[in-house]
Amino acid sequence: MTxxxxxxxxAGIGAAFARRLAAQGHNLVLVARDTKRLxxxxxxxxxxxxxxxxxxxxxxxxxxxxxAVERRLDDRTHxxxxxxxxxxxxxxxxxxxxxxADELTMLKVHxxxxxxxxxxxxxxxxxxxxxxxxxxxxxxxxxxxxTYGASKAWVVQFTQGAARDLSGSGVxxxxxxxxxxxxxxxxRAGMGTDNIPNWMWLDADKLVAAAxxxxxRGKTVSIPDxxxxxxxxxxxLTPRGxxxxxxxxxxxxxxxx
Numbered sequence: 001m002t003x004x005x006x007x008x009x010x011a012g013i014g015a016a017f018a019r020r021l022a023a024q025g026h027n028l029v030l031v032a033r034d035t036k037r038l039x040x041x042x043x044x045x046x047x048x049x050x051x052x053x054x055x056x057x058x059x060x061x062x063x064x065x066x067x068a069v070e071r072r073l074d075d076r077t078h079x080x081x082x083x084x085x086x087x088x089x090x091x092x093x094x095x096x097x098x099x100x101a102d103e104l105t106m107l108k109v110h111x112x113x114x115x116x117x118x119x120x121x122x123x124x125x126x127x128x129x130x131x132x133x134x135x136x137x138x139x140x141x142x143x144x145x146x147t148y149g150a151s152k153a154w155v156v157q158f159t160q161g162a163a164r165d166l167s168g169s170g171v172x173x174x175x176x177x178x179x180x181x182x183x184x185x186x187x188r189a190g191m192g193t194d195n196i197p198n199w200m201w202l203d204a205d206k207l208v209a210a211a212x213x214x215x216x217r218g219k220t221v222s223i224p225d226x227x228x229x230x231x232x233x234x235x236x237l238t239p240r241g242x243x244x245x246x247x248x249x250x251x252x253x254x255x256x257x
Contacts, residue, residue, distance in 0.1 A: 005029040005073065005080045007060060007117070008087035010037040013136060013181060016204035017084050020212065022049040029054045029080065031069055031087070060087050060113040061105045069113075073120040079128065083121040085114045086136045090148050103147055110151035118162065122171050129170040132215055135159045137175045139228050152177075156221060163220040175221050176211045178202055179228040202228075 004021045008014040009030040018028055022045040030038050035057045042053035056072055058065035073080050088110055091098040118133050125131025140149035141156045159175040166173065181202045202225055210224030223229050 002081035003027040003029060003079065004082040004084065005031060005069070005121075006084040006086060007031040007058075007069065007113075010034060010041050012086075013176075013178065013204050013208065014084065014086040015041070016208040017086065017134075018045060019205065020208045021082070022051050022053070025049070025051060026082070027052040027054075029056055029072060031056045031058055031060075033057065033059045033065075060109050062108075066113050066116050069117055070120040073117060074124060076124060076127075079124060080121060081125070081131050083117060083131075083133045084136070085117055085133070087113065088136065095146055098147075106147065107151055111154050114155055115158065118158075118173070122162070122166060122173070125171045126166065126169045131170070132172040133159075133174070134211065134215060135173070135175050137177045139177050139179050139223065139232060141175075141177060142232055160220050172215060172218060174211075174215045174219055176214075177221060177223045177228075177232075178207050179225065179231075181207060 004017070004026045006014050006017050006021075006028065009018050009028075010032040014032075018030060018041065022028060028042075028045065028051060030042055030053055032038050035055070038055040038057060042055050045051060045053045056069065058068045060066055060069070073083065089106065091102050091106060114135055118135065121131065121133055125133075135155050135158075137152040137155040137159075138149070141152035143149060156175040156177065159173050163173040179202055181204050207224050211222050214222035214224060223232055
């Protein structure tokens with residue numbers, strides 16, 4: 001049985017990855033900040049699917065939290081075969097309305113943690129000649145809209161570059177770029193969602209199933225829904241100046257800043 005480590009595992013996309021991978025027979029290392037929720041999740045997945053579910057309470061906005069997960073990924077006696085870097089959040093407010101401390105905390109989670117954990121995981125995976133990493137980004141990565149989108153653009157570019165550098169090693173890397181998903185993301189950021197059209201919402205379990213299929217096919221970027229694939233196709237054809245205005249208005253109406 002292989003082992004998958006999932007950050008931000010207790011809710012949303014992370015929880016959907018945990019359910020799917022446990023159902024497929026993978027042992028899990030569940031990483032989040034809330035020890036109580038981690039324990040409940042581990043017990044449920046073990047009882048339902050008969051897999052081993054290890055819990056690791058860690059706050060990836062701190063050096064201590066990132067280091068704890070790095071140590072687990074570097075454990076060669078209990079190797080991790082799949083890393084899902086899912087932990088993340090958004091700040092409510094436009095640029096300069098959000099405190100610098102909050103901006104830097106987001107970059108710590110979205111960029112530094114992703115870099116360090118991907119490096120820890122792939123170093124071990126390359127030595128074994130197999131493994132995979134899914135870095136959860138967003139379709140916001142493809143439009144010029146604030147620090148959230150910029151951080152997710154970094155995730156996409158980093159993942160694609162690392163995938164090229166590790167080509168032929170047996171290690172696969174993929175950036176997952178979903179649109180709106182019904183999770184705790186908006187609630188935690190204090191963002192309303194009533195104005196988001198129903199057609200824009202994705203189901204987390206279906207999204208994860210499509211993402212894992214894309215990883216198996218060797219894709220380095222996954223936009224796992226035809227609706228968002230079509231939207232991103234339009235984005236590529238739209239002049240950058242016009243796109244900036246559209247994304248700014250859309251971001252104020254629907255998304256994180």
